[in-house]
Amino acid sequence: MAALTPVLLFLLFLSANSDESSKLDSSCFSAIPISNSVAALYVFGDSTVDAGNNNFIHNAVRVNYLPYGIDFSNTPTGRFTNGKTIADFIAILYNLSLPPPYLNLTEAQRKTAMDGINYASAGCGIFPNTKPPGLDCWSLQTQIEVFNRTVQEDLPCMIEDPQELAEYLANSIFFISMGTNDYTLNFNNHHDPEYFANSLLIQFRWYLQTLYNIGARNLVVNNIGPLGCMPSMINKTGNGQCDEQMNQNIMPYNSQLPQILKNMQDEYPNATLTLANSYDFLQDILADTEKYGFTDVKDPCCGAYVQGELACIPNYSTPCDNRCHSLFFDASHTSEFANCIFVRDMLIIKD
Numbered sequence: 185m186a187a188l189t190p191v192l193l194f195l196l197f198l199s200a201n202s203d204e205s206s207k208l209d210s211s212c213f214s215a216i217p218i219s220n221s222v223a224a225l226y227v228f229g230d231s232t233v234d235a236g237n238n239n240f241i242h243n244a245v246r247v248n249y250l251p252y253g254i255d256f257s258n259t260p261t262g263r264f265t266n267g268k269t270i271a272d273f274i275a276i277l278y279n280l281s282l283p284p285p286y287l288n289l290t291e292a293q294r295k296t297a298m299d300g301i302n303y304a305s306a307g308c309g310i311f312p313n314t315k316p317p318g319l320d321c322w323s324l325q326t327q328i329e330v331f332n333r334t335v336q337e338d339l340p341c342m343i344e345d346p347q348e349l350a351e352y353l354a355n356s357i358f359f360i361s362m363g364t365n366d367y368t369l370n371f372n373n374h375h376d377p378e379y380f381a382n383s384l385l386i387q388f389r390w391y392l393q394t395l396y397n398i399g400a401r402n403l404v405v406n407n408i409g410p411l412g413c414m415p416s417m418i419n420k421t422g423n424g425q426c427d428e429q430m431n432q433n434i435m436p437y438n439s440q441l442p443q444i445l446k447n448m449q450d451e452y453p454n455a456t457l458t459l460a461n462s463y464d465f466l467q468d469i470l471a472d473t474e475k476y477g478f479t480d481v482k483d484p485c486c487g488a489y490v491q492g493e494l495a496c497i498p499n500y501s502t503p504c505d506n507r508c509h510s511l512f513f514d515a516s517h518t519s520e521f522a523n524c525i526f527v528r529d530m531l532i533i534k535d
């Protein structure tokens with residue numbers, strides 16, 4: 185059994201359950217099959233997966249107020265959605281506890297966290313200089329440096345034997361969901377989209393290699409969704425349509441990413457590099473709104489027009505009642521229900 189990678193183990197498990205998982209459960213959540221094949225989940229990324237790190241970063245963009253978290257036991261944790269994120273559902277998929285935000289752990293807790301940790305920080309990107317104007321966050325580089333500290337200083341308190349520690353890391357999943365902000369905050373019309381994507385991917389590949397060098401073997405990588413179709417962008421076009429220029433700009437990144445992953449896969453046969461295709465997932469829903477029972481794929485479930493921006497504001501915006509029928513929770517983040525379907529249907533790799 186040791187020769188089987190966790191992902192492969194999971195495939196075996198899934199095929200045994202394919203009948204069950206194809207039945208669409210009205211809530212999605214209970215339709216997620218559970219596997220015990222993964223040791224831990226380590227999460228890197230931006231607001232798509234931040235679980236509250238930004239609450240502890242001075243001068244960071246944060247959503248530690250209701251209605252964010254309204255479906256997370258009515259607790260605003262700092263997640264940019266009404267309930268759980270994609271990363272949370274991956275944890276559920278592998279029967280792990282939800283990876284806690286690193287900055288919410290005490291020194292002692294860091295030395296006992298065996299199920300994984302979340303380093304994600306809203307607003308940042310792959311390029312170290314991608315940041316919201318005047319605000320702070322943890323870039324991918326910072327997140328990886330902190331993870332390295334976890335491996336050097338904290339994990340050895342639980343797993344003393346270096347060989348065992350290497351196996352533990354090799355049996356863990358590393359989920360990276362980043363790149364959106366590099367386009368929304370760093371890309372401008374002077375950039376050539378091909379050149380920008382190339383530079384971004386060279387940088388990204390280097391980070392993946394760094395994670396590999398630290399011990400990561402199962403890397404799951406999100407691509408960039410159709411940014412131009414986020415409610416905030418649709419609102420800006422003024423005609424109710426997607427911003428197609430924005431969608432074009434991200435194209436070279438999404439089309440080159442699979443090749444980057446394949447090259448790395450060839451170079452590191454012991455690693456498994458998996459694409460989490462949020463672009464196709466969202467395009468699929470936009471093309472066939474009713475597919476998963478969504479009735480609104482254009483408007484944010486929580487949004488008010490404030491100072492020229494669509495925003496979900498504390499004590500002001502009221503979220504929609506039927507959050508299982510809205511693709512977006514706020515103007516730029518998907519709802520918990522969409523996150524759940526993504527993990528259930530798209531992230532569980534079939535080939």
Ligand SMILES: *[C@@H]1O[C@H](CO)[C@@H](O)[C@H](O)[C@H]1NC(C)=O
Nearest residue numbers: 217218219220278279280281
């Ligand atoms: C999930 O893990 C718990 C222990 O943390 C275990 O009791 C339970 O049986 C596991 N669930 C599945 C479906 O394997």
Ligand SMILES: *[C@@H]1O[C@H](CO)[C@@H](O)[C@H](O)[C@H]1NC(C)=O
Nearest residue numbers: 328329332333336394397398
């Ligand atoms: C990880 O930490 C070790 C020990 O401090 C250091 O030698 C190494 O360069 C670090 N690696 C990265 C990628 O930061």
Ligand SMILES: *[C@@H]1O[C@H](CO)[C@@H](O)[C@H](O)[C@H]1NC(C)=O
Nearest residue numbers: 418419420421422423488489
């Ligand atoms: C943007 O959204 C606000 C609030 O829903 C709406 O009042 C406004 O008309 C929208 N603007 C455009 C250009 O769609």
Ligand SMILES: *[C@@H]1O[C@H](CO)[C@@H](O)[C@H](O)[C@H]1NC(C)=O
Nearest residue numbers: 186187354451452453454455
């Ligand atoms: C791959 O893993 C095997 C068994 O764990 C090991 O012997 C081999 O050196 C590894 N190969 C590379 C390229 O890391």
Ligand SMILES: *[C@@H]1O[C@H](CO)[C@@H](O)[C@H](O)[C@H]1NC(C)=O
Nearest residue numbers: 248249250251497498499500
């Ligand atoms: C929202 O309302 C609650 C309760 O009335 C209050 O405690 C909180 O400070 C308000 N939040 C903001 C950001 O105004």
